[in-house]
Amino acid sequence: MRPLHRFLRTLRDDLDAAHQHDPAARSLLEVALAYPGVHAIWVYRLAHHMWTVPLLRLPARLVSQAARAATGVEIHPGARIGERLFIDHGMGVVIGETAKVGDDVVLFHGATLGGRSMKRGKRHPTLGDRVVVGAGAKILGPVWLGDDVQVGANAVVITDVPTGAVAVGVPAKIRRRGTQVPFDVEVDDPAIYI
Template identity: 65%
Template sequence: MTPAFLSARAYDKPTANSVRRAVAMLREDIDAALERDPATTSRLEMALASPGLQALWSHRVAHRMWQRGGRWRLPARLMSQTARFATGVEIHPGATIGRRFFIDHGMGVVIGETAEIGDDVMLYHGVTLGGRSMQQVKRHPTVGDNVTIGAGARVLGPVRIGPHAQVGANAVVVKDVPPQAIATGVPARLRFPAPAASQPDLYADPELWI
């Protein structure tokens, strides 16, 4: 089921309630970004200077246009390409993205048409959620809630990344990653951290970040 805020119909007739929902969603995005980016301390700075947020907001508009189909598809593609030029982030308007999504730094991120991304997901720069098929089928990854994908990682094909999993920097993932697992290396190998290690430690596990 498509989340309400991604539904094209929800925005056909702007009302006071829809405007309030849109403002609340923008604030939620900004607050989620602030929690993940210690270099920024104000909502205004985050809104104006975060290419990841700007790419996300542009995508949400383009995605609603894409859902309408027909003559809306070309303008949606043009909007996504304009956002790519401005931010360095390429998100196909057909991709589905959940709440509180954040891309840190932004440059070089590519998200394919049939990708599905859950809530509270974070990507670093250079991440690719790409396809491995030329057929018009589900060919891009499905990323569960609370997943972190490190810089330069490639997740390819209709694989599933389970909730709370972590994909290390520069990893190449072509198979499913179970919930709470850590995938690092080329091709990616799976590890399962101790339950106490719920938050990644930069120095204890540098493969997640480098």
């Protein structure tokens, strides 16, 4: 497959992912014109391609900053993002330079894939395939989240999360899917559970 054809296919896959994950999306045209998360991903894909050429790293950063201003989504061009990422609503999403994101991942608004260190090297999370990160969740440091992990809204994840688990709370507690999550009406906000 030629590079341009592959690139256009990737853009179409991003459109399809948004359309499939958002029940409010009425058409691919609407998604293409009105979804800032999709726009941010498309600009990231261009900026990331530029980032691979050392002389284009500064222009890549400038392109990514223009996308941040336009969409409210900050994706460092050095991050490595798989196929069909869907960023719902978008505003406030941050993906750091050394983050790695698998295929078919969903990030809700305010999600952060950030660092905990100012040292060079791997300092951002690695997410497996089909991970869902709830609104306002923070995944910090070089932690690993396995495939099919769910992170509750506003959770703060600072440790690895095994495949198929659910992480909720501050700091996040890891639960196996299917286990009962205790709910205390006096303390807990139901929005933290997926």
